[in-house]
Amino acid sequence: xxxxxxxxxxxxxIGVVSFYVSCLFSIIVFIGYLFSxxxxxxxxxxxxxxxxxxxxxxxxVVASMFYMQAILSNKFQYIYIYNxxxxxxxxxxxxxxxxxxxxxxxxxxxxxxxxxxFYFLKSGKMNRPTFTFYAMIQVLLVIFLxxxxxxxxxxxxxxxxxxxxxxxxxxxxxxxxxxFIGYSVFAIPFVYALGDxxxxxxxxxxxxxxxxxxxxxxxxLGAGIFIGGYWAYKTLGWGGYWGWDxxxxxxxxxxxxxxxxxxxxxxxxxxEGGRRLTHFTAILxxxxxxxxxxxxxxxxxxDFSVHAFRGDDSASLLAIVIFVFxxxxxxxxxxxxxxxxxxxxxxxxxxxxxxxxTGGMLFYALAxxxxxxxxxxxxSTMIGSPQNIDITFYNHSILLPVLIVxxxxxxxxxxxxxxxxxLGRRKSFFLILSFLLGCILxxxxxxxxxxxxxxxxxxxxxxxxxxxxxxxxxxxxxxxxVGIALLCAGIIFSSVASTTRDxxxxxxxxxxxxxxxxxxxxxxxxxxxDGMAADYNFTFxxxxxxxxxxxxxxxxxxxxxxxxxxxxxxDYYLADLNRDLTLSFKPxxxxxxxxxxxxxxxxxxxxxxxxxxxxxxxxGILKK
Amino acid sequence: xxxxxxFILVLIVLVGGYSMYEFSASLNPYITIRKxxxxxxxxxxxxxxxxxxxxxxxxxxxxxxxxxxDETGELLAVSYAGEKPRDFERATDVVVIGKYENQQFHAxxxxxxxPSKYQKxxxx
Numbered sequence: 001x002x003x004x005x006x007x008x009x010x011x012x013x014i015g016v017v018s019f020y021v022s023c024l025f026s027i028i029v030f031i032g033y034l035f036s037x038x039x040x041x042x043x044x045x046x047x048x049x050x051x052x053x054x055x056x057x058x059x060x061v062v063a064s065m066f067y068m069q070a071i072l073s074n075k076f077q078y079i080y081i082y083n084x085x086x087x088x089x090x091x092x093x094x095x096x097x098x099x100x101x102x103x104x105x106x107x108x109x110x111x112x113x114x115x116x117x118f119y120f121l122k123s124g125k126m127n128r129p130t131f132t133f134y135a136m137i138q139v140l141l142v143i144f145l146x147x148x149x150x151x152x153x154x155x156x157x158x159x160x161x162x163x164x165x166x167x168x169x170x171x172x173x174x175x176x177x178x179x180f181i182g183y184s185v186f187a188i189p190f191v192y193a194l195g196d197x198x199x200x201x202x203x204x205x206x207x208x209x210x211x212x213x214x215x216x217x218x219x220x221l222g223a224g225i226f227i228g229g230y231w232a233y234k235t236l237g238w239g240g241y242w243g244w245d246x247x248x249x250x251x252x253x254x255x256x257x258x259x260x261x262x263x264x265x266x267x268x269x270x271x272e273g274g275r276r277l278t279h280f281t282a283i284l285x286x287x288x289x290x291x292x293x294x295x296x297x298x299x300x301x302x303d304f305s306v307h308a309f310r311g312d313d314s315a316s317l318l319a320i321v322i323f324v325f326x327x328x329x330x331x332x333x334x335x336x337x338x339x340x341x342x343x344x345x346x347x348x349x350x351x352x353x354x355x356x357x358t359g360g361m362l363f364y365a366l367a368x369x370x371x372x373x374x375x376x377x378x379x380s381t382m383i384g385s386p387q388n389i390d391i392t393f394y395n396h397s398i399l400l401p402v403l404i405v406x407x408x409x410x411x412x413x414x415x416x417x418x419x420x421x422x423l424g425r426r427k428s429f430f431l432i433l434s435f436l437l438g439c440i441l442x443x444x445x446x447x448x449x450x451x452x453x454x455x456x457x458x459x460x461x462x463x464x465x466x467x468x469x470x471x472x473x474x475x476x477x478x479x480x481x482v483g484i485a486l487l488c489a490g491i492i493f494s495s496v497a498s499t500t501r502d503x504x505x506x507x508x509x510x511x512x513x514x515x516x517x518x519x520x521x522x523x524x525x526x527x528x529x530d531g532m533a534a535d536y537n538f539t540f541x542x543x544x545x546x547x548x549x550x551x552x553x554x555x556x557x558x559x560x561x562x563x564x565x566x567x568x569x570x571d572y573y574l575a576d577l578n579r580d581l582t583l584s585f586k587p588x589x590x591x592x593x594x595x596x597x598x599x600x601x602x603x604x605x606x607x608x609x610x611x612x613x614x615x616x617x618x619x620g621i622l623k624k
Numbered sequence: 625x626x627x628x629x630x631f632i633l634v635l636i637v638l639v640g641g642y643s644m645y646e647f648s649a650s651l652n653p654y655i656t657i658r659k660x661x662x663x664x665x666x667x668x669x670x671x672x673x674x675x676x677x678x679x680x681x682x683x684x685x686x687x688x689x690x691x692x693x694d695e696t697g698e699l700l701a702v703s704y705a706g707e708k709p710r711d712f713e714r715a716t717d718v719v720v721i722g723k724y725e726n727q728q729f730h731a732x733x734x735x736x737x738x739p740s741k742y743q744k745x746x747x748x
Contacts, residue, residue: 349628369643376651386654388668388721393650397643404635 015066016151018059022114023142025056030135037128038198050121053135057114064111067104067150071097076157080104080150086162088553093168099176100163102297103150108177110141112184120188125209130195136325137187140290143321148297165550165558171231175224179251182221183289186254188213189261190286193279194329197336204269208617210282211265212610218258219603225251226596237562237575239584240495241592244391246301249374250292253367257285260363262606267356269617270417274357275342281360283333287326288371294322300378350420358408365401370394399451402488406458409481413469427468434464438489445497445587452492459489476605483598490591494570502582515540515583516572531555540565540572540583547576566590652721657694660724668721669729671700673712680713692718692729704731712736 032049072094076082084104085097099105117134120126126134166172189210196206228248229241242248264278295301298315345353373389380387410431414421423431438457447453462485466478473481501515506522513520518541525536536547545563552558565572570587654668671692673680680690688704690712702720709715719735 349631365639372647377654381654386668388652388654389647390650390652390666390721393646396650397646400639400642404639 015063015070018066019063019145019151022056022059022063023145025052025059026114026135026138026142029053029056030132030139033128033132033135037132053121054118056138057118060111060114064098064107067107068095068098071095074160076160077153077155078150079152079154082154082157082160084160084163086160089163089168092173093163096167096173096176097163099180100167103145103148103152105176105180106141106144106148107150109180109184110138110145112181113138113141113187116184116188126191127195127199129198130191130206133191133194134187137191140321140325144293144318147317147321162552165552166235169231169235171227171234175227175231178220178227179224182217182219182224182251183293185213185217185220186258186286186289188217189265189282190329193282194332196279197332197339204621205618207265207268207275207278208614208621211262211269212607212614214258214261214265214282215603215607215610218255218262219600219607221251221255221258222596222603223600225255226600229596230593234564235559235561237560237577239498239562239573239575239586244370244373244394246374246377247296249370250296253370253374254285254288254292256363256367256370257281257288260360260367261285263356263359263363267353267360271345271353272341272343273345273353274360276337276340277360279337279340280333283329287329288367290322290326294319295374295378300381350415352415352417355408355412355415359412362401362405362408366398366405369397369401399455403451403454403458406455406462406485406488409462409485410458410465412481413465413472413478416472421469421472423468430468431461431464434460441493445493447492447496449496452496455492456489459485474606474609476602476609478602479605480599480602483595483600483602485595486591486598487595490588490593490595494586494589494592498584498586500582500584502577502580504581504583506581516585520583536576538563538574540574545572545574547574547581549576657692657698657700658696660700660729663724666721666723666732668719669700670694670717670719673715673718674699675713680708682708690718692720700729701727702729702731704734706734709734709736 029049029052032046032052036046036049070078071081071085072091074081074085074087076085080101080103081097084100085094089097097104099108117131117138120134121131192206192210192213199206225248228251232243233239233241261278261281264274264281267273268275268278298318300315300319345351345357348354373393376387376389414423435457438460439453442448442453442456447456463482466473466482466485470478504513504515504520510522519539520541521539523537523539525534527534532551532553534549534551536549538545538547543565545565547563548561549557550559550561560576562573562575564574568590570585571589573584573586575582575584652666652668653663654670655663657669657671660667660669669692671694674691674693680688682688686705688706688708690702690704692700692702694700702722704720715736717736720729720731721733721735722729722731724730
């Protein structure tokens with residue numbers, strides 16, 4: 001690596017130097033904490049160590065600011081900025097260059113982690129062993145950043161290679177930071193769980209402290225995944241929102257175990273059962289995030305995934321670092337888990353403790369399925385006969401667990417902490433009615449597979465049960481549960497009942513076609529003023545639809561966006577597949593987006609509630 | 625064993641069995657071109673795209689035809705009943721999933737590896 005000092009070089013050097021100083025300080029803090037937190041000197045304070053940590057945070061903030069400045073002022077001598085930016089990018093896309101690639105996104109992760117660390121150290125909400133583990137993760141991120149260094153200098157360039165046009169989209173600009181906030185925050189329950197194993201007090205304080213952060217992380221990771229799906233649907237033109245690609249799954253698996261964690265934390269906060277599992281889940285979730293980082297960034301899945309990062313020699317190094325870290329966490333858990341006090345759950349199917357545990361276990365079941373599928377290429381390559389898994393595996397095998405999820409959701413509002421409520425005859429009648437409504441809707445959309453009909457009908461039952469008994473569980477949980485049911489029904493309708501008319505060909509003077517019993521007409525195309533996009537205008541059933549084709553500076557096609565006509569009954573989705581056009585109808589797809597929104601909003605209100613309750617739970621614990 | 629345990633066990637066996645069946649049904653082995661030519665099931669194979677103009681073409685039935693070559697120079701003729709993926713000519717390595725029948729590989733799915741200036745990536 002060479003430090004060329006070019007025009008404005010002094011400013012750049014401040015960024016580089018702060019970056020390395022921050023890395024160095026992070027390592028010092030970790031080592032200092034490691035030696036002062038365990039053994040005899042547990043309670044001794046070391047203000048100088050904390051000061052070094054504050055400086056590490058300050059320097060990483062400064063380094064990030066200078067890096068952002070370098071991006072905005074087109075410093076293409078950095079290999080990373082050359083690879084992802086170019087002069088003609090608009091302001092917000094230049095901002096997004098910061099997290100468009102591997103190196104920059106690790107810097108963002110480090111930045112978020114450090115700033116949160118500052119809050120925890122300042123507020124004193126983490127005891128010393130806990131913060132030691134927090135600093136350990138920071139060292140891990142430092143290692144990532146030294147392997148994938150955004151400050152690497154290359155040759156001088158007048159212009160950059162440019163950002164992938166697929167990423168030049170509002171949702172893609174906010175998607176990575178949201179996902180990375182989720183990733184970073186899942187470190188908090190992880191370190192609380194590990195730190196608790198070393199503390200003398202009974203293991204309840206970490207639960208009350210972790211719950212809001214687990215919800216926080218789950219909210220952001222979930223929102224990030226939903227945004228990714230929505231972006232794929234409205235940009236890529238293949239008509240779907242989820243492809244079970246290993247890169248998508250790498251975020252989805254920790255989201256599932258994160259869901260388990262949230263349910264288990266609620267259980268452990270109120271009940272003494274299942275606490276060892278709660279510890280395990282907190283450790284597992286962040287480990288899975290690291291595992292996903294390894295899968296998507298080391299290039300091991302390049303021949304299996306459409307959009308894994310390109311691999312290079314750093315794969316094995318990344319693998320070693322990540323697996324040593326995960327291994328260390330689980331070894332600590334194995335040696336210490338007997339110190340966690342836990343009792344068995346009430347021996348009945350009908351108690352709130354049991355249904356919360358069921359919620360957790362169902363998330364686990366789904367996570368195991370997706371984990372097996374995602375890891376198959378890797379594991380089978382290691383044992384010498386590479387195999388890929390077809391996505392029908394996910395689509396089929398997930399149906400049974402989802403049915404059980406919906407059944408459990410339907411029962412959930414009936415089951416209180418002690419015993420269950422009875423349903424009146426009129427209310428039972430209402431449930432049967434909604435079950436039948438589900439069946440009728442399926443038949444209307446020509447869905448005849450009994451498993452699909454069952455998913456839709458159970459969703460309907462789950463929704464109406466939550467509407468009838470909304471008082472017996474908290475409103476946020478109610479919202480999120482209804483969201484899950486809406487999402488399940490929406491996925492079935494929009495994928496199974498989707499219909500397609502393909503082979504539509506238009507020339508300038510083609511008379512209107514009749515598609516889906518409606519008039520479909522081509523009104524000609526036009527170029528945008530800057531010559532970077534071509535619009536093709538259509539009229540379908542009297543409503544305008546416009547296909548946008550994006551071009552690069554050489555006039556080559558780089559992206560063909562689909563045109564979507566939203567109607568209450570579903571979306572008409574027009575896509576240009578190079579030789580002809582296809583128009584698909586995706587019934588009730590709005591349910592998918594409403595479901596996602598409900599889950600996110602429910603999660604948000606739970607978060608607010610649990611932050612409010614945190615202090616009173618903690619005082620309660622300390623009084624005992 | 626009480627009622628609850630039996631209930632849970634039955635569910636696990638049911639779901640586990642069904643998932644294992646689905647799992648074994650959707651495995652696609654990843655093999656070399658040489659082995660593809662003697663295989664009969666759905667497989668996955670990777671090769672370099674042969675880029676001369678004549679070999680990438682559509683026939684009268686709108687089938688896309690192209691050739692893949694492995695390191696040893698072994699050729700595989702591939703046909704694909706779908707649309708040509710965007711920027712297909714720019715790809716260096718192509719992964720195809722499908723079956724080998726009548727001297728032809730019938731691909732159900734194509735994955736491309738682009739060396740272009742745009743790194744392939746989507747959701748992080």
